[in-house]
Amino acid sequence: MKGSVGELGEFGLIRELTSRITSAPAVRLGPGDDAAVVAAPDRRVVATTDVLVEGRHFRRDWSTAYDVGRKAAAQNLADIAAMGAVPTAVLLGLAVPAELPATWPIELMDGIRDESEAAGAGVAGGDVVRGESVTVSITALGDLRGREPVTRSGARTGDIVAVTGWLGWSAAGFAVLSRGFRSPRAFVEAHRRPEPPYAAGPAGAALGATAMTDVSDGLVADLGHIARASKVRIDIRSAALDVPAQMSDIGQAVGVDPLHWVLTGGEDHAIVATFPPETKLPARWRVIGEVLPTRLRGGPGGPAALPRVTVDGAVWDKAGGWEHFAAPEGGDRR
Template sequence: MIDRITADRPQPDGTLLGPGDDAAVVAAPDGRVVATVDTLVQGVHFRLDWSGPEQVGRKAVAANLADVAAMGAIPTALLLSLACPASTSTEVVDGLAAGIWDAASEAGVGVVGGDTVSADQIVVSITALGDLEGRAPVRRSGAKVGDVVAVRGVLGWSAAGMEVLRRGFRSPVAMVAAHRTPRPPFTEGPVAARAGATAMVDTSDGLLADLGHIAAASRVRIDVRSELVPVADKLRDVASALGKDALAWALTGGEDHALVACFREEDAVPDGWTVCADVRLGTGVSVDADRWGGAGDPGWRHWR
């Protein structure tokens, strides 16, 4: 299986030693390495009757690249741990591998190693490494009172796509695709860092939930202005058709992996980012200065 996954796959120059030994060797020109890991479990994060194996592979890479980007870093390498039943078809393995390698190649990184084990269900776990290019990491704890908060990427699309699939539909295609293979704007993480971002996070659990992480770490309150939250017309159309609240999806839907960052002033916000909140004295996250009271819980939590 390892040979099948790795054979004839190209590696970038930063991979000094790729698959085949007990461990890989990756260049670290900055002298520091950003490291993160994310796990996708069949039945929890994906269903093969909703998504093809290649889409699952792409989704696994996207989640990790978004975390690297949220630190203000560029990705340098991926490690893959794949668990699956012995009955798993080679077509599923090939599809997962193709999706992972294609997404990695688009980001300019290689899959430098990993592990394969047997399990009762498919589990895809990816570790991503990143390079800060000499900059300080953009942490969750750096937001200051008076900062503005801006977002880059779509909000609520993955939640809308999941609701569409739950109801047995396969369109609108854009929403379903956003759930199957999110496209985080990971190249914008370093852009925000260069622009002086004081704190940053990706919306893996939902805008309110992930802003809550910044608020808690920075000991501030973040007040979201609902009229500024980017809610696409397509999202409103789907919500209307399904009897749902588009704003609630944008505020609480996870797995879009949009980037949300704090900046000292609005003039510092990079092009393409949308200001949607302010950092104030206090604690927690509010919407229009009030506690969120809309439909749905503010973000995903395992074991809840």
Template sequence: MSIAETGEFGLIARIVARLGTGAETLLGPGDDAAVVAAPDRRVVASTDVLVEGRHFRRDWSSPADVGHRAAAANLADIAAMGAQPTALLVALCVPTDLEVEWAEELAGGLSAEAGLVGASVVGGDMSASPTLTIAVTALGDLQGREPVVRSGAQPGDVVALAGRTGYAAAGFTILSRGFRTPKVLVEAHRRPEVPYAAGTAAALAGATAMIDVSDGLLQDLGHIATASVVGIDINRDAFEIPDQMRDAASALGVDPYGWLLAGGDDHALAATFPPGAELPPGWRVVGGVHEGTGVTVDRRQWQGGKGWDHFR
């Protein structure tokens, strides 16, 4: 059955049936607007959009994969502020010949990823469109803490990373070359594994700045360097190349450090901590902050790619 056959409200009913309810949802889908609790009295909000052919391909990823990825891109931003995600709003623009089952499985992926952090999809909108587009807005609660912003890094701080980098970029390259293995890399492109809990842990441990690594580690750390008016240096030796990534890079003629340092979509978290701070579990030191500007690797300008830019 296509979406043209089921109609807008029939599709809404099918999607709502796939969505759970989080603890902070006071009123979910079905009214003019949702009602979400905000115990902190401050709401952290972020939005992101995925466009077919630009951010995902249906022949590469299942609808559930796309749902997980769309939710993760937004939930990671909330975690990077040191906040607890509470809710998602989803706007869905779809071709009318899209199968209803595809949209239902997409909703299942969105709901499942949100459920990993106790959040839920509380509403949204939909429209017909020649290009499949998914726009997600995430909300979060600071639980009484101050947000961890990009502008707090200080000279002498250490730079630390939680989660993995390079896996999704490697998977994208592999798929682009027409291959489907190694599975661990391909699956990383399809569905990221985000260290959500590391964001709250970093905030509690006194992180001075933090960011979601969505466009590449060097590029995203560049945002911290610019906002904090500091320089950041990354130690290349802090990154161990997994065997499957090394083998794939050798077979494809690619420098694996290009994936590790400039590849996006893994949604790791990068943060700066005061010198001598005890890092929470899951965080590892990968560099340091100094007086200056920009981001370097082993005190030299990185000659490879810097990361993703939508308009470059």
């Protein structure tokens, strides 16, 4: 399609976007009315939303519109899975400049649709407005199918910590792209299009997970969320973490310890959970640590809680992990 978004017009753009949407079982009434209708068999709806801003969370010279669509959908659908729920639907909020080529939002929608389908969900609708830069907002919905949600606050002393999915791949891919390269391709693609293990969330819930989250901000940071919510300590065993040989090669080339990416790199959206120690986990889950009681230590200011997350028993004091308002301005989320 030739021309810009402005030339296509709001309603022309909406027609083009909605024409890309396929049906999904949970979406009973899709785009075209004042609101969508999404089935909620459990009578509870799991909901999450996230915003991606051009120049902050993605760069158009690094990622195609299709890549951005898949990434935007993935990071929200992973949150649904991390609650132990099954994704059902997504809604899109989109702001774009009038001069943006009309093909860009159309390819974005293709990415959102395909990632939603991969998770078993459908696109239920959304809204488009004019903006100074591209902003993509996704709201994802999910169904618990009769189970209780798996929150961050249920980890108990003695639980094991296990993860499924990739760790550090997106961060390694970002390091490659930052230096003007486009290979190794597997790591670059992991940064552009994360592949969350969606089925692992509900499966983890069925296995008895006591706490669960997806790794969006970094393993240490996200386990820190569980530790604080559960009022426990978590110790990670570095020897149990998978550091692929090719990631080590990238680290050597750029002067970074690849373990740093595995521990603090986010946006892979692996699923990490705590389980009772007697749980028999399938091979896809890798046990990487344990939950310990919180102990107090003395100091000049009186007793203070020991660090919530340690690596091999020691504080991980190297920088890393994502926090929006503490991060420097830059061209990408990481």
